[in-house]
Amino acid sequence: MDLDLPNTEDAQPRPLSILIIGGGIGGLSAAISLRQNGHHVMDKSNLSSDSGAALHLCPNASGILHRWGINAQNFGPSFMSRYIERAQDGRTLKDVDLAESNARWPYPWQMVHRASFHQELKRVAASGEGGGVPVALLPKHRVIDVDPQLGATLEDGKLVPADVILGADGIYSRTRQVIKTLPLFRTGKAAFRFVLPKSMAESDPTTAPLIIPKDTFTLWFADDRRVVMYPCHNNEWLNFVCIHPDTESRTAPTDEWNKESSLDQVLHVFRDFDPQLLALFTKANAATIKVWQLLDMDTLPTWTSGKFALMGDAAHPCLPYQAQGGAQAIEDAAALAAVLPLGTTPAEVPERLKLYETIRSKRAFRIQEYSRLTGQDWVDGQPVVGMREFEEYNFDHDEIANATAAFKEWMMAKQQQTPAATPPIAAEPSTGLERR
Ligand SMILES: Cc1cc2nc3c(=O)[nH]c(=O)nc-3n(C[C@H](O)[C@H](O)[C@H](O)COP(=O)(O)OP(=O)(O)OC[C@H]3O[C@@H](n4cnc5c(N)ncnc54)[C@H](O)[C@@H]3O)c2cc1C
Numbered sequence: 001m002d003l004d005l006p007n008t009e010d011a012q013p014r015p016l017s018i019l020i021i022g023g024g025i026g027g028l029s030a031a032i033s034l035r036q037n038g039h040h041v042m043d044k045s046n047l048s049s050d051s052g053a054a055l056h057l058c059p060n061a062s063g064i065l066h067r068w069g070i071n072a073q074n075f076g077p078s079f080m081s082r083y084i085e086r087a088q089d090g091r092t093l094k095d096v097d098l099a100e101s102n103a104r105w106p107y108p109w110q111m112v113h114r115a116s117f118h119q120e121l122k123r124v125a126a127s128g129e130g131g132g133v134p135v136a137l138l139p140k141h142r143v144i145d146v147d148p149q150l151g152a153t154l155e156d157g158k159l160v161p162a163d164v165i166l167g168a169d170g171i172y173s174r175t176r177q178v179i180k181t182l183p184l185f186r187t188g189k190a191a192f193r194f195v196l197p198k199s200m201a202e203s204d205p206t207t208a209p210l211i212i213p214k215d216t217f218t219l220w221f222a223d224d225r226r227v228v229m230y231p232c233h234n235n236e237w238l239n240f241v242c243i244h245p246d247t248e249s250r251t252a253p254t255d256e257w258n259k260e261s262s263l264d265q266v267l268h269v270f271r272d273f274d275p276q277l278l279a280l281f282t283k284a285n286a287a288t289i290k291v292w293q294l295l296d297m298d299t300l301p302t303w304t305s306g307k308f309a310l311m312g313d314a315a316h317p318c319l320p321y322q323a324q325g326g327a328q329a330i331e332d333a334a335a336l337a338a339v340l341p342l343g344t345t346p347a348e349v350p351e352r353l354k355l356y357e358t359i360r361s362k363r364a365f366r367i368q369e370y371s372r373l374t375g376q377d378w379v380d381g382q383p384v385v386g387m388r389e390f391e392e393y394n395f396d397h398d399e400i401a402n403a404t405a406a407f408k409e410w411m412m413a414k415q416q417q418t419p420a421a422t423p424p425i426a427a428e429p430s431t432g433l434e435r436r
Pocket residue numbers: 021022023024025026027044045046047049050054055056057141142143144168169170171172173174191193241292311312313314318319320323324325326327328329
Protein backbone atom coordinates (compact mmCIF):
# COMPACT_ATOMS: atom_id res chain seq x y z
CA MET A 1 0.00 0.00 0.00
CA ASP A 2 1.39 3.41 -0.93
CA LEU A 3 0.98 6.32 1.40
CA ASP A 4 -1.05 9.24 0.22
CA LEU A 5 1.16 12.07 1.41
CA PRO A 6 0.07 15.69 1.28
CA ASN A 7 1.87 18.18 -0.95
CA THR A 8 5.12 19.16 0.75
CA GLU A 9 4.55 22.76 -0.23
CA ASP A 10 1.44 22.95 1.98
CA ALA A 11 1.67 25.43 4.84
CA GLN A 12 0.91 22.54 7.21
CA PRO A 13 3.91 20.52 8.38
CA ARG A 14 4.33 17.37 6.31
CA PRO A 15 3.62 14.18 8.23
CA LEU A 16 6.32 11.54 8.12
CA SER A 17 5.50 8.19 6.51
CA ILE A 18 6.24 5.61 9.18
CA LEU A 19 6.50 1.89 8.53
CA ILE A 20 6.33 -0.38 11.57
CA ILE A 21 7.36 -4.01 11.23
CA GLY A 22 5.55 -6.07 13.87
CA GLY A 23 2.12 -5.77 15.44
CA GLY A 24 2.83 -6.83 19.03
CA ILE A 25 2.67 -4.57 22.08
CA GLY A 26 5.60 -2.41 20.91
CA GLY A 27 4.58 -2.04 17.26
CA LEU A 28 0.97 -1.14 18.06
CA SER A 29 2.00 1.25 20.84
CA ALA A 30 4.31 3.11 18.45
CA ALA A 31 1.55 3.11 15.83
CA ILE A 32 -0.78 4.82 18.32
CA SER A 33 1.71 7.36 19.69
CA LEU A 34 3.05 8.36 16.27
CA ARG A 35 -0.31 8.64 14.54
CA GLN A 36 -1.53 10.78 17.46
CA ASN A 37 1.41 13.08 16.58
CA GLY A 38 -0.12 13.43 13.13
CA HIS A 39 2.19 11.10 11.17
CA HIS A 40 1.02 8.56 8.60
CA VAL A 41 1.63 5.09 9.99
CA MET A 42 1.49 1.62 8.43
CA ASP A 43 1.99 -1.49 10.53
CA LYS A 44 2.97 -4.65 8.73
CA SER A 45 2.91 -7.79 10.80
CA ASN A 46 2.79 -11.49 10.13
CA LEU A 47 0.47 -12.15 13.06
CA SER A 48 -2.91 -10.70 13.86
CA SER A 49 -2.96 -11.35 17.58
CA ASP A 50 -0.62 -11.41 20.55
CA SER A 51 0.18 -14.78 22.04
CA GLY A 52 0.45 -15.80 25.66
CA ALA A 53 -2.12 -15.63 28.40
CA ALA A 54 -1.93 -12.51 30.56
CA LEU A 55 0.45 -9.77 31.56
CA HIS A 56 1.05 -7.10 34.15
CA LEU A 57 0.57 -3.51 33.14
CA CYS A 58 2.71 -1.91 35.81
CA PRO A 59 2.16 1.77 36.77
CA ASN A 60 4.88 3.02 34.38
CA ALA A 61 3.01 1.39 31.45
CA SER A 62 -0.52 2.16 32.70
CA GLY A 63 0.30 5.88 32.89
CA ILE A 64 1.42 6.06 29.27
CA LEU A 65 -1.60 4.11 28.02
CA HIS A 66 -3.92 6.35 30.03
CA ARG A 67 -2.51 9.48 28.37
CA TRP A 68 -2.90 7.91 24.92
CA GLY A 69 -6.60 7.56 25.79
CA ILE A 70 -6.50 3.79 26.29
CA ASN A 71 -9.01 2.86 28.92
CA ALA A 72 -8.17 -0.34 30.78
CA GLN A 73 -11.85 -0.83 31.63
CA ASN A 74 -12.29 -1.81 27.98
CA PHE A 75 -10.17 -4.92 28.49
CA GLY A 76 -11.14 -5.99 32.00
CA PRO A 77 -8.22 -5.37 34.33
CA SER A 78 -7.65 -7.02 37.67
CA PHE A 79 -5.75 -4.92 40.16
CA MET A 80 -2.62 -6.05 41.98
CA SER A 81 -3.83 -5.61 45.56
CA ARG A 82 -2.11 -8.36 47.49
CA TYR A 83 1.18 -10.25 47.15
CA ILE A 84 1.61 -13.74 48.61
CA GLU A 85 4.81 -15.80 48.55
CA ARG A 86 4.61 -19.50 49.37
CA ALA A 87 7.12 -22.31 49.71
CA GLN A 88 6.64 -25.24 47.37
CA ASP A 89 4.79 -27.16 50.10
CA GLY A 90 2.27 -24.31 50.38
CA ARG A 91 3.57 -22.64 53.55
CA THR A 92 3.01 -18.87 53.46
CA LEU A 93 6.32 -16.99 53.51
CA LYS A 94 4.99 -13.48 52.86
CA ASP A 95 1.52 -11.98 52.69
CA VAL A 96 1.52 -8.29 51.85
CA ASP A 97 -1.46 -5.98 51.43
CA LEU A 98 -0.33 -3.63 48.65
CA ALA A 99 -2.93 -0.89 49.21
CA GLU A 100 -0.48 1.43 50.96
CA SER A 101 2.53 0.84 48.72
CA ASN A 102 0.40 1.13 45.57
CA ALA A 103 -0.69 4.59 46.69
CA ARG A 104 2.86 5.73 45.83
CA TRP A 105 2.19 5.32 42.10
CA PRO A 106 0.06 7.79 40.18
CA TYR A 107 -1.30 5.03 37.93
CA PRO A 108 -2.61 1.55 38.72
CA TRP A 109 -0.79 -1.79 38.68
CA GLN A 110 -3.04 -3.93 36.53
CA MET A 111 -3.15 -7.52 35.32
CA VAL A 112 -4.82 -8.06 31.98
CA HIS A 113 -5.69 -10.75 29.49
CA ARG A 114 -3.23 -10.39 26.59
CA ALA A 115 -5.65 -11.04 23.75
CA SER A 116 -8.14 -8.45 25.07
CA PHE A 117 -5.37 -5.89 25.60
CA HIS A 118 -3.92 -6.54 22.15
CA GLN A 119 -7.37 -6.24 20.60
CA GLU A 120 -7.83 -2.83 22.24
CA LEU A 121 -4.42 -1.62 21.03
CA LYS A 122 -5.40 -2.65 17.50
CA ARG A 123 -8.77 -0.93 17.79
CA VAL A 124 -7.27 2.33 19.05
CA ALA A 125 -4.48 2.27 16.42
CA ALA A 126 -7.01 1.79 13.61
CA SER A 127 -9.28 4.54 14.99
CA GLY A 128 -8.78 8.30 15.00
CA GLU A 129 -9.02 8.43 18.82
CA GLY A 130 -6.66 11.01 20.27
CA GLY A 131 -6.14 12.58 16.83
CA GLY A 132 -4.36 11.69 13.64
CA VAL A 133 -5.06 9.50 10.65
CA PRO A 134 -6.06 5.88 11.44
CA VAL A 135 -3.13 3.48 11.17
CA ALA A 136 -3.09 1.15 8.15
CA LEU A 137 -2.87 -2.22 9.94
CA LEU A 138 -1.70 -4.88 7.53
CA PRO A 139 -1.54 -8.28 9.19
CA LYS A 140 -0.10 -11.27 7.32
CA HIS A 141 2.60 -9.09 5.72
CA ARG A 142 5.92 -10.67 6.54
CA VAL A 143 8.90 -8.39 6.05
CA ILE A 144 11.95 -10.19 4.67
CA ASP A 145 14.46 -7.37 4.32
CA VAL A 146 15.11 -3.80 5.42
CA ASP A 147 17.17 -1.14 3.70
CA PRO A 148 17.81 1.44 6.45
CA GLN A 149 18.04 4.24 3.88
CA LEU A 150 14.94 3.26 1.92
CA GLY A 151 12.27 0.96 3.33
CA ALA A 152 11.32 -2.68 3.77
CA THR A 153 10.80 -5.56 1.36
CA LEU A 154 7.80 -7.85 1.79
CA GLU A 155 7.60 -11.57 1.01
CA ASP A 156 6.10 -10.82 -2.40
CA GLY A 157 9.23 -8.79 -3.26
CA LYS A 158 7.50 -5.42 -3.01
CA LEU A 159 9.61 -2.60 -1.54
CA VAL A 160 7.68 -0.30 0.79
CA PRO A 161 9.46 3.06 1.11
CA ALA A 162 9.14 5.15 4.28
CA ASP A 163 10.68 8.11 6.13
CA VAL A 164 10.96 6.08 9.35
CA ILE A 165 11.22 2.29 9.62
CA LEU A 166 10.71 0.65 13.01
CA GLY A 167 11.75 -2.93 13.72
CA ALA A 168 9.22 -4.07 16.34
CA ASP A 169 9.35 -7.75 15.40
CA GLY A 170 10.02 -9.22 18.82
CA ILE A 171 12.75 -11.36 20.34
CA TYR A 172 13.18 -13.44 17.15
CA SER A 173 13.59 -10.22 15.17
CA ARG A 174 14.67 -10.55 11.60
CA THR A 175 15.14 -6.82 11.19
CA ARG A 176 17.79 -6.83 13.95
CA GLN A 177 20.23 -8.07 11.28
CA VAL A 178 20.28 -4.51 9.92
CA ILE A 179 22.25 -3.63 13.05
CA LYS A 180 23.97 -6.88 13.93
CA THR A 181 23.33 -10.61 13.89
CA LEU A 182 23.30 -11.64 17.53
CA PRO A 183 22.45 -15.18 18.57
CA LEU A 184 19.86 -15.71 21.29
CA PHE A 185 21.04 -17.99 24.05
CA ARG A 186 19.39 -20.27 26.61
CA THR A 187 18.95 -19.03 30.15
CA GLY A 188 18.32 -22.61 31.26
CA LYS A 189 14.67 -21.91 32.04
CA ALA A 190 11.35 -22.39 30.27
CA ALA A 191 7.81 -21.40 31.25
CA PHE A 192 4.49 -23.23 30.94
CA ARG A 193 1.67 -20.75 30.42
CA PHE A 194 -2.06 -21.31 30.67
CA VAL A 195 -5.26 -19.86 32.11
CA LEU A 196 -8.23 -21.47 33.82
CA PRO A 197 -11.65 -20.15 34.86
CA LYS A 198 -11.56 -18.83 38.44
CA SER A 199 -15.06 -20.14 39.04
CA MET A 200 -13.81 -23.73 38.62
CA ALA A 201 -11.20 -23.16 41.31
CA GLU A 202 -13.73 -21.46 43.62
CA SER A 203 -16.26 -24.24 43.42
CA ASP A 204 -13.78 -26.90 44.58
CA PRO A 205 -13.19 -26.79 48.39
CA THR A 206 -9.64 -28.16 47.87
CA THR A 207 -8.51 -25.33 45.64
CA ALA A 208 -10.75 -22.44 46.75
CA PRO A 209 -8.47 -21.37 49.67
CA LEU A 210 -5.62 -20.74 47.22
CA ILE A 211 -7.42 -18.05 45.31
CA ILE A 212 -9.00 -15.96 48.06
CA PRO A 213 -9.00 -12.98 48.23
CA LYS A 214 -9.39 -11.62 44.74
CA ASP A 215 -6.82 -9.40 42.99
CA THR A 216 -4.05 -11.44 44.59
CA PHE A 217 -0.73 -12.35 43.01
CA THR A 218 0.76 -15.58 44.38
CA LEU A 219 4.20 -17.10 43.89
CA TRP A 220 5.21 -20.63 44.91
CA PHE A 221 8.97 -21.09 45.10
CA ALA A 222 11.38 -23.99 45.06
CA ASP A 223 15.09 -23.32 44.57
CA ASP A 224 15.15 -23.88 40.80
CA ARG A 225 11.48 -23.47 39.78
CA ARG A 226 8.54 -21.27 40.60
CA VAL A 227 4.84 -20.90 39.89
CA VAL A 228 3.24 -17.50 39.34
CA MET A 229 -0.55 -17.19 39.58
CA TYR A 230 -2.61 -14.06 39.11
CA PRO A 231 -6.10 -13.13 38.02
CA CYS A 232 -6.98 -11.31 34.82
CA HIS A 233 -10.01 -10.53 32.70
CA ASN A 234 -12.05 -8.86 35.48
CA ASN A 235 -10.91 -11.54 37.93
CA GLU A 236 -12.72 -14.20 35.89
CA TRP A 237 -9.58 -16.07 34.85
CA LEU A 238 -6.47 -17.23 36.65
CA ASN A 239 -3.22 -16.95 34.73
CA PHE A 240 -0.28 -19.29 35.40
CA VAL A 241 3.39 -18.93 34.49
CA CYS A 242 5.31 -22.00 35.69
CA ILE A 243 9.06 -21.46 35.31
CA HIS A 244 11.33 -24.51 35.46
CA PRO A 245 14.63 -25.93 34.13
CA ASP A 246 14.20 -26.08 30.35
CA THR A 247 15.77 -29.53 30.15
CA GLU A 248 12.69 -30.91 31.89
CA SER A 249 10.25 -29.79 29.24
CA ARG A 250 12.64 -30.49 26.37
CA THR A 251 12.19 -27.12 24.68
CA ALA A 252 14.63 -25.96 22.05
CA PRO A 253 15.36 -22.61 20.41
CA THR A 254 12.77 -22.18 17.71
CA ASP A 255 11.42 -19.31 15.69
CA GLU A 256 8.07 -19.94 17.32
CA TRP A 257 7.63 -18.38 20.72
CA ASN A 258 5.21 -20.90 22.02
CA LYS A 259 4.98 -24.64 21.67
CA GLU A 260 2.28 -27.08 22.69
CA SER A 261 2.77 -28.76 26.02
CA SER A 262 0.58 -31.00 28.17
CA LEU A 263 -0.97 -31.19 31.61
CA ASP A 264 1.01 -34.38 32.31
CA GLN A 265 4.23 -32.52 31.65
CA VAL A 266 3.27 -29.65 34.01
CA LEU A 267 2.23 -32.10 36.75
CA HIS A 268 5.46 -34.04 36.33
CA VAL A 269 7.78 -31.00 36.44
CA PHE A 270 5.98 -29.65 39.55
CA ARG A 271 5.32 -33.03 41.19
CA ASP A 272 6.97 -31.99 44.48
CA PHE A 273 4.70 -28.94 44.91
CA ASP A 274 1.68 -28.53 47.20
CA PRO A 275 -1.03 -31.08 46.19
CA GLN A 276 -3.62 -28.25 46.40
CA LEU A 277 -1.74 -26.40 43.66
CA LEU A 278 -1.50 -29.55 41.53
CA ALA A 279 -5.25 -29.99 41.95
CA LEU A 280 -5.62 -26.44 40.63
CA PHE A 281 -3.49 -27.24 37.56
CA THR A 282 -5.82 -30.10 36.62
CA LYS A 283 -8.59 -27.56 35.98
CA ALA A 284 -6.71 -26.02 33.05
CA ASN A 285 -7.88 -26.73 29.56
CA ALA A 286 -5.01 -29.07 28.62
CA ALA A 287 -5.24 -28.07 24.95
CA THR A 288 -4.22 -24.50 25.81
CA ILE A 289 -1.04 -25.28 27.76
CA LYS A 290 2.02 -23.89 26.01
CA VAL A 291 5.69 -23.82 26.89
CA TRP A 292 8.08 -20.92 26.17
CA GLN A 293 11.83 -21.17 26.31
CA LEU A 294 13.25 -18.14 28.11
CA LEU A 295 16.07 -16.80 25.94
CA ASP A 296 18.48 -13.93 26.35
CA MET A 297 20.77 -11.89 24.12
CA ASP A 298 23.94 -9.84 24.44
CA THR A 299 23.69 -6.06 24.24
CA LEU A 300 23.44 -4.57 20.77
CA PRO A 301 26.07 -1.91 19.92
CA THR A 302 23.30 0.41 18.71
CA TRP A 303 19.56 0.29 17.92
CA THR A 304 19.55 2.53 14.88
CA SER A 305 20.90 2.87 11.37
CA GLY A 306 19.82 5.67 9.04
CA LYS A 307 16.04 5.94 9.16
CA PHE A 308 15.70 2.54 10.85
CA ALA A 309 15.37 1.86 14.60
CA LEU A 310 14.70 -1.23 16.67
CA MET A 311 12.28 -1.18 19.59
CA GLY A 312 10.79 -3.52 22.20
CA ASP A 313 12.06 -7.09 22.45
CA ALA A 314 13.85 -6.73 19.10
CA ALA A 315 16.18 -4.18 20.73
CA HIS A 316 16.28 -5.33 24.36
CA PRO A 317 14.51 -8.64 25.05
CA CYS A 318 13.49 -8.84 28.66
CA LEU A 319 13.13 -11.96 30.80
CA PRO A 320 9.72 -12.10 32.45
CA TYR A 321 10.80 -11.96 36.13
CA GLN A 322 10.16 -8.21 36.49
CA ALA A 323 7.04 -8.15 34.28
CA GLN A 324 8.52 -5.22 32.34
CA GLY A 325 9.15 -6.41 28.74
CA GLY A 326 5.86 -5.10 27.36
CA ALA A 327 6.12 -1.98 29.51
CA GLN A 328 9.57 -1.24 28.08
CA ALA A 329 8.19 -1.55 24.54
CA ILE A 330 5.44 0.93 25.51
CA GLU A 331 8.07 3.32 26.94
CA ASP A 332 10.04 3.04 23.66
CA ALA A 333 6.89 4.10 21.80
CA ALA A 334 6.43 7.09 24.12
CA ALA A 335 10.04 8.20 23.55
CA LEU A 336 9.76 7.81 19.78
CA ALA A 337 6.72 10.08 19.78
CA ALA A 338 8.57 12.68 21.87
CA VAL A 339 11.52 12.92 19.46
CA LEU A 340 9.41 12.78 16.28
CA PRO A 341 6.84 15.57 16.65
CA LEU A 342 4.86 16.68 13.62
CA GLY A 343 7.16 18.95 11.62
CA THR A 344 10.20 16.66 11.86
CA THR A 345 11.67 16.48 8.36
CA PRO A 346 12.85 13.22 6.75
CA ALA A 347 16.42 14.58 6.84
CA GLU A 348 16.20 14.99 10.62
CA VAL A 349 15.04 11.42 11.24
CA PRO A 350 18.43 9.67 11.68
CA GLU A 351 19.61 12.04 14.44
CA ARG A 352 16.21 11.89 16.15
CA LEU A 353 16.36 8.10 16.20
CA LYS A 354 19.84 8.30 17.74
CA LEU A 355 18.38 10.60 20.39
CA TYR A 356 15.58 8.06 21.04
CA GLU A 357 18.25 5.42 21.66
CA THR A 358 20.18 7.72 24.00
CA ILE A 359 17.02 8.45 25.98
CA ARG A 360 15.92 4.84 26.25
CA SER A 361 18.92 2.53 26.27
CA LYS A 362 20.26 3.04 29.81
CA ARG A 363 16.89 2.34 31.42
CA ALA A 364 15.98 -0.56 29.12
CA PHE A 365 19.34 -2.27 29.70
CA ARG A 366 19.10 -1.75 33.45
CA ILE A 367 15.65 -3.32 33.58
CA GLN A 368 16.92 -6.24 31.48
CA GLU A 369 19.67 -6.69 34.05
CA TYR A 370 17.25 -6.48 37.01
CA SER A 371 15.14 -9.14 35.40
CA ARG A 372 18.14 -11.45 35.03
CA LEU A 373 18.97 -10.95 38.72
CA THR A 374 15.40 -11.62 39.87
CA GLY A 375 15.34 -14.83 37.84
CA GLN A 376 18.28 -16.37 39.67
CA ASP A 377 17.66 -19.63 41.48
CA TRP A 378 17.06 -19.40 45.21
CA VAL A 379 19.97 -20.28 47.48
CA ASP A 380 19.28 -22.14 50.74
CA GLY A 381 15.57 -21.40 50.48
CA GLN A 382 16.12 -17.64 50.09
CA PRO A 383 15.82 -15.44 47.01
CA VAL A 384 19.04 -13.80 45.83
CA VAL A 385 16.89 -10.85 44.70
CA GLY A 386 13.17 -10.53 45.46
CA MET A 387 10.59 -9.90 42.76
CA ARG A 388 9.52 -6.55 44.25
CA GLU A 389 13.09 -5.32 44.78
CA PHE A 390 13.25 -2.82 41.91
CA GLU A 391 9.68 -1.52 42.06
CA GLU A 392 10.74 2.05 42.79
CA TYR A 393 13.00 2.22 39.74
CA ASN A 394 10.61 0.38 37.45
CA PHE A 395 7.31 2.00 38.39
CA ASP A 396 8.23 5.55 39.37
CA HIS A 397 9.16 6.58 35.87
CA ASP A 398 7.22 8.71 33.44
CA GLU A 399 8.72 8.19 29.98
CA ILE A 400 6.47 10.78 28.34
CA ALA A 401 7.75 13.48 30.69
CA ASN A 402 11.32 12.15 30.63
CA ALA A 403 11.65 11.94 26.84
CA THR A 404 9.84 15.25 26.29
CA ALA A 405 12.25 17.03 28.65
CA ALA A 406 15.27 15.31 27.07
CA PHE A 407 14.10 16.31 23.59
CA LYS A 408 13.58 19.92 24.63
CA GLU A 409 17.04 20.06 26.18
CA TRP A 410 18.60 18.50 23.09
CA MET A 411 16.86 21.03 20.80
CA MET A 412 18.03 23.93 22.94
CA ALA A 413 21.61 22.66 22.93
CA LYS A 414 21.43 22.24 19.16
CA GLN A 415 20.09 25.74 18.68
CA GLN A 416 22.88 27.17 20.81
CA GLN A 417 25.50 25.34 18.74
CA THR A 418 24.22 26.46 15.32
CA PRO A 419 21.82 29.34 15.91
CA ALA A 420 21.49 30.37 12.29
CA ALA A 421 21.10 26.94 10.73
CA THR A 422 18.75 25.31 13.23
CA PRO A 423 15.01 25.77 12.82
CA PRO A 424 12.89 26.40 15.94
CA ILE A 425 11.17 23.48 17.60
CA ALA A 426 8.41 22.63 15.15
CA ALA A 427 5.72 21.38 17.46
CA GLU A 428 5.77 20.87 21.16
CA PRO A 429 4.72 17.29 21.88
CA SER A 430 1.99 17.11 24.46
CA THR A 431 3.26 16.11 27.87
CA GLY A 432 -0.29 15.01 28.64
CA LEU A 433 0.53 15.33 32.29
CA GLU A 434 -3.06 15.23 33.38
CA ARG A 435 -3.56 12.35 35.73
CA ARG A 436 -6.39 9.96 36.51
C1 LIG B 1 6.38 -15.85 30.25
C2 LIG B 1 6.37 -14.38 29.92
C3 LIG B 1 5.67 -13.50 30.74
C4 LIG B 1 5.69 -12.12 30.48
N1 LIG B 1 5.01 -11.28 31.30
C5 LIG B 1 5.06 -9.93 31.09
C6 LIG B 1 4.36 -9.02 31.94
O1 LIG B 1 3.68 -9.42 32.88
N2 LIG B 1 4.44 -7.68 31.67
C7 LIG B 1 5.17 -7.19 30.61
O2 LIG B 1 5.22 -5.95 30.41
N3 LIG B 1 5.84 -8.03 29.78
C8 LIG B 1 5.79 -9.38 29.99
N4 LIG B 1 6.46 -10.24 29.17
C9 LIG B 1 7.27 -9.68 28.08
C10 LIG B 1 6.42 -9.23 26.92
O3 LIG B 1 5.53 -10.23 26.51
C11 LIG B 1 7.30 -8.84 25.75
O4 LIG B 1 8.38 -8.08 26.22
C12 LIG B 1 6.51 -8.01 24.75
O5 LIG B 1 5.49 -8.80 24.18
C13 LIG B 1 7.43 -7.47 23.66
O6 LIG B 1 6.65 -6.79 22.73
P1 LIG B 1 7.19 -6.58 21.24
O7 LIG B 1 6.13 -5.82 20.54
O8 LIG B 1 8.56 -6.03 21.29
O9 LIG B 1 7.34 -8.04 20.63
P2 LIG B 1 6.23 -9.15 20.33
O10 LIG B 1 5.12 -9.04 21.29
O11 LIG B 1 6.95 -10.46 20.23
O12 LIG B 1 5.65 -8.75 18.89
C14 LIG B 1 6.40 -8.92 17.71
C15 LIG B 1 5.45 -8.92 16.52
O13 LIG B 1 6.21 -8.90 15.30
C16 LIG B 1 5.68 -9.83 14.39
N5 LIG B 1 6.76 -10.22 13.45
C17 LIG B 1 7.81 -11.02 13.70
N6 LIG B 1 8.59 -11.14 12.60
C18 LIG B 1 8.01 -10.38 11.63
C19 LIG B 1 8.33 -10.09 10.27
N7 LIG B 1 9.41 -10.60 9.67
N8 LIG B 1 7.52 -9.27 9.55
C20 LIG B 1 6.41 -8.73 10.14
N9 LIG B 1 6.06 -8.99 11.43
C21 LIG B 1 6.85 -9.79 12.17
C22 LIG B 1 5.20 -10.95 15.28
O14 LIG B 1 4.30 -11.77 14.61
C23 LIG B 1 4.57 -10.17 16.43
O15 LIG B 1 3.26 -9.78 16.15
C24 LIG B 1 6.44 -11.63 29.38
C25 LIG B 1 7.12 -12.52 28.53
C26 LIG B 1 7.08 -13.88 28.80
C27 LIG B 1 7.83 -14.82 27.87
